[in-house]
Structures are given as structure tokens and as C-alpha cells.
Amino acid sequence: MPTASLTHVSLTHVLTGFAVLAASLALVPPAEAHPHVWVSTKAEITYGEGGRVTGIRNAWTFDASYSAFVVQGLDANGDGVFSPEELSSLARENTANLAEFGYFTKLKVAGKEQLFSDPTEPRMAMEDGKLTMTFLLPLKSPVAPGRGVTALEVYDPTYFVAFGLSDATDAARLTGAPTGCAATVTRPKPEAVKAAEGKTPDGKTPDGRTPDGKTADAKPGLSEAFFEALTASANYGSQFANRIIVACP
Numbered sequence: 001m002p003t004a005s006l007t008h009v010s011l012t013h014v015l016t017g018f019a020v021l022a023a024s025l026a027l028v029p030p031a032e033a034h035p036h037v038w039v040s041t042k043a044e045i046t047y048g049e050g051g052r053v054t055g056i057r058n059a060w061t062f063d064a065s066y067s068a069f070v071v072q073g074l075d076a077n078g079d080g081v082f083s084p085e086e087l088s089s090l091a092r093e094n095t096a097n098l099a100e101f102g103y104f105t106k107l108k109v110a111g112k113e114q115l116f117s118d119p120t121e122p123r124m125a126m127e128d129g130k131l132t133m134t135f136l137l138p139l140k141s142p143v144a145p146g147r148g149v150t151a152l153e154v155y156d157p158t159y160f161v162a163f164g165l166s167d168a169t170d171a172a173r174l175t176g177a178p179t180g181c182a183a184t185v186t187r188p189k190p191e192a193v194k195a196a197e198g199k200t201p202d203g204k205t206p207d208g209r210t211p212d213g214k215t216a217d218a219k220p221g222l223s224e225a226f227f228e229a230l231t232a233s234a235n236y237g238s239q240f241a242n243r244i245i246v247a248c249p
Contacts, residue, residue: 035162038063047176052142067131087124095122095135110148155241165242172244181248
């Protein structure tokens with residue numbers, strides 16, 4: 001897979017994989033900070049001995065346009081199908097290189113932010129024209145939540161990548177949790193998300209893409225002036241984060 005120069009800030013030149021996209025975030029001018037990639041997420045919080053939280057299993061499904069771009073040249077046997085085997089090296093590279101960005105994953109247990117070990121079980125699969133990447137993030141130290149709340153967020157602080165929790169019934173799961181633990185989901189207001197992304201009433205995004213990834217006539221972003229004022233340390237994307245809140249008796 002060719003490697004793009006990270007000294008070039010053009011989106012076209014930096015998108016050679018999700019890890020390269022992530023590495024480019026600090027190099028992209030604030031005016032380009034509105035979302036260019038859309039990701040539908042699912043998350044599984046895993047528990048172990050003594051009811052301790054042990055890790056997070058992320059599943060990220062990328063929009064059709066990005067998916068088509070990132071798999072170019074990976075169909076090794078030329079059969080028109082991208083098998084998990086053909087995507088395995090990309091999955092390993094991407095998950096490993098996301099470490100410096102905290103995997104865009106924030107987990108707090110009883111109010112304390114948790115640290116992750118290296119990711120395991122990286123996989124990618126293509127279905128219906130969309131690429132899904134899954135990986136497990138083990139906690140460095142499994143922690144017992146006690147009566148405290150466990151809170152999980154997946155987001156890009158710069159809002160260059162828009163992460164949104166899937167509407168599927170299995171979007172927020174608990175595995176091995178103590179009896180009585182329950183997860184609830186809070187979502188940002190849809191109108192706030194649309195305004196930030198500069199979407200028009202027909203659902204088109206600032207670069208002219210519709211929700212299915214197709215390109216239409218480009219529309220000007222509604223919030224370019226705001227993004228121009230952002231600094232590299234901004235945490236703007238946090239206000240659009242979906243939150244999974246787990247409470248145990």
C-alpha cells in the first residue's frame with residue numbers, strides 16, 4: 001500500500017488508510033476540520049473476574065466513499081471481493097498506529113479515566129460496500145466499578161472524523177457484566193450535529209456527499225468560520241460524542 005507524505009495537507013493525499021488519516025489530524029488546517037469521514041460505531045464493554053471491566057471491543061463501519069478508497073489495490077487475487085485475509089495487514093497496521101490518538105476511545109470508571117494496553121484481535125470485513133474494522137482494547141489494569149458509573153465515548157476531538165453510534169439494537173453491549181448492570185445511551189441533538197457538519201435539509205454534507213456516500217453538487221459548509229478559529233488543542237468533537245453509560249447495583 002503506498003504511503004502518502006504527511007507534509008501535504010490535502011485530504012486526497014493523506015488518506016491512504018485510517019491510521020494515516022488519524023496521523024494527519026494535527027496537520028490539517030482548522031478550516032478543513034469539519035468531518036470528511038463518517039463512522040458508524042458499535043461498542044462492547046467486557047467484564048472479567050470479580051465484575052472488573054477488562055476492555056472495550058470496538059466495531060467501526062466507514063462510509064461507502066472512504067471504504068472504496070481505502071481498499072484500492074488490496075484485492076490480491078482479483079476476484080472483486082475483499083476477503084478478511086486480504087484486509088488483515090491493513091487492520092493490524094491501522095489499529096496499532098491509532099495508539100497515539102488514544103484509539104479515539106475514552107473510558108471512565110467511577111470518574112477515573114482508564115488506560116489501554118495494545119489492541120488485539122484486529123479484523124476488517126467488507127459488506128455492502130462498507131468497510132468494518134473491529135478490535136479489542138484491553139485495559140492496562142482491570143477495574144471494579146463498584147457502585148460507580150462506567151462511561152464510554154468514541155469521538156475525534158477535532159471532528160475531522162464524525163463518529164456516530166449505530167442505531168442497531170446491539171450497538172451498546174455488556175459481556176460478562178455482574179447481574180443487574182444496565183447500559184443506557186445518550187446521543188447529541190441531531191440538529192446540532194447537522195449544523196456542525198454544514199448539512200442541508202436534504203442531508204447532503206459540506207463536500208456534497210449524501211448519507212449513502214454518493215457525490216452531488218457541493219454545498220458550502222455552514223460552520224467554516226467557526227472551524228477556522230479552532231486550535232490544535234480544541235476538544236470541539238466531544239460535544240457530539242455518543243455516550244454509553246453503565247450503572248451496576
